[in-house]
Amino acid sequence: MYVAHLTLVDFRSYAQADVALEAGATAFIGRNGQGKTNLVEAIDYLARLSSHRVASDAPLVRAGAERALVRAAVVRDGRQAILEVEIHPGKSNRARVNRADLPRARELVGLVRTVIFAPDDLALVKGDPSGRRAFLDDLLVMRTPRLAGVRADYERTLRQRNSLLKTAGAARRGSTSQESALSTLGVWDAHLARTGAELLAERLRLVAQLRPLVGHAYATVARGASSDDSGLDYQPSLSLDGLDHHGGEVDRADLTDRLLEELAVRRNDELDRGISLVGPHRDELLLTLGNGDPSVPRLPVRGYASHGESWSFALALRLASYDLLRADGDDPILILDDVFAELDTERRAQLAELVAGAEQVLVTAAVADDVPEKLAGVRYHVGGGEVRRES
Template identity: 55%
Template structure:
């Protein structure tokens, strides 16, 4: 899979720009602030309908405009598709495939696959659990686009259940008896959707784990070994106040119905605490992708170099896993090589050399190992030249 041509209009700093791209390595070269990252961000947005830099779409629209547009000609398995998406402030985005509108913007998910690594990815190692949950879910949707709907349904049900917990908790503290039969219904709804997310994440982490470990060993051969584990408020069984079990939990191959039943049971166990706090304490929204370095947690203990290599290994492992599905994703490396020493630059170059398409941003040519070769795209003064 590769992007043959990219067009953006009123996206970030760009009023209008056309960027021809090639198979193999494409290096976008230009000083800081000229808009290199904005271009690869646009490619990533087509794949995930989200930015790796901001949480809302408003910041993606050029100042003074109400709408941005991204268009890309994507070649996959000898077939070319034209993807377009309009990002509109305060309204639902609209998408088209080969000029034909799709019912929902998320219907374009899976048409183009990308794996994007950027400096912000240090948060995967050093940040809150929500960063790692987002990482898992975006990779899940990349592999199985229908899970975008499952994830959306879960968030909707969770919001409604939390509202009910707050009102019931207020009633209980006021001496009134809340109607908890309604809460039982929402428990069932939440568990039905949540169990699917949990099972999918569990299987994803099991498949991803060897690829990440191998990538880290290549990038940092002198470092302690790493590992990753899915910690679940449901799978791990009852335990301490964090919700992660200290007692034996479900077997690793527990079927979805068993996970659903276990989630309902955990919700009932934590109900008193949930009513007190007014939030749901059990489910995939509370789970964690635990990263370890040596015998301890990577978060808070890994050095800057180890954290950088770990985050990069998570992305390279994702790239390797997606390749097993039969189609190479587009690999995007945003300002990566400048952060690596010569040895790790060479190791990274060797790992990505056979990718069908790589998009790299760099301030200067010398940051990118010469062995990668490829096409150089110069960006300066609002102009793009190959």
């Protein structure tokens, strides 16, 4: 799979951009602030309908414009399709395939697959649990697009339930007459348990599949490390004791029942605080490192790992994602967004060696010399609002 042509209209800094691309390695070279990251961000957005840089769509639309357009010609197994999305901040986006409208924009997700490496990936290991949950869910949706609906249903249910908990909590304290809110809480409990069990089951299975891949990748990019040094464990907000989850496979009906039981146990706490305290939104992906001695417990990467170890673990997570997607049968498009400036010469060479065989690798760099020789390919100069192919 690769992108053969990219068209942007009013996306970020570009009023208009048309870039012909090829399989293999392509590097966009230019000083910071010239728009090279905007190009690869657009391709990644087409894959996930979200940006790796910002939380909302508004910054993606050029100042003064009402909407932005991203269109790409994507080649897969020798066949080409035109994918496009119109970005309307605050409204529903519109998506098309070969000029035909899709019923929902999210149906575009997964038609093109990307794995992006960026300096912000350090937040995966050093940041809040929400970033690690998003990492899992984005990968889930990329592999199984129908889970975008499950994820959206869960988030919608969670918002409704939290609102009801606030109302019911106030009713219980006598500050409002809306006591009927309590009687409808059970309905939202059932919705939360059903969608939450689906999401939780998929995350558990994904972590089990990622674990050995992360170990192998970490041993490759971290000096002197072995595949046993890294740890990847899923920590749910409720006990799974007594449930069979060998290999990450858990019965969804059992998970639904367990979630309902825990919701009942935590009911008073939730009413007091006005928020949902049980469910996948409270879970954590625990990343740990060892020192080669199995008798010594691993320590959490967050708070204990050095900068180099943290960066190696972040790279390992992305490489494992790439390997998993590739095992599904499609080579995802690899995007290396300004990562080589963060690495020393040896690690640059190691990373380039690992990804050079991908069907398409898109690289951004401020300095041409930062791009390893292994990824020498087509190069574009980005500056002054123009994207110019170098001869």
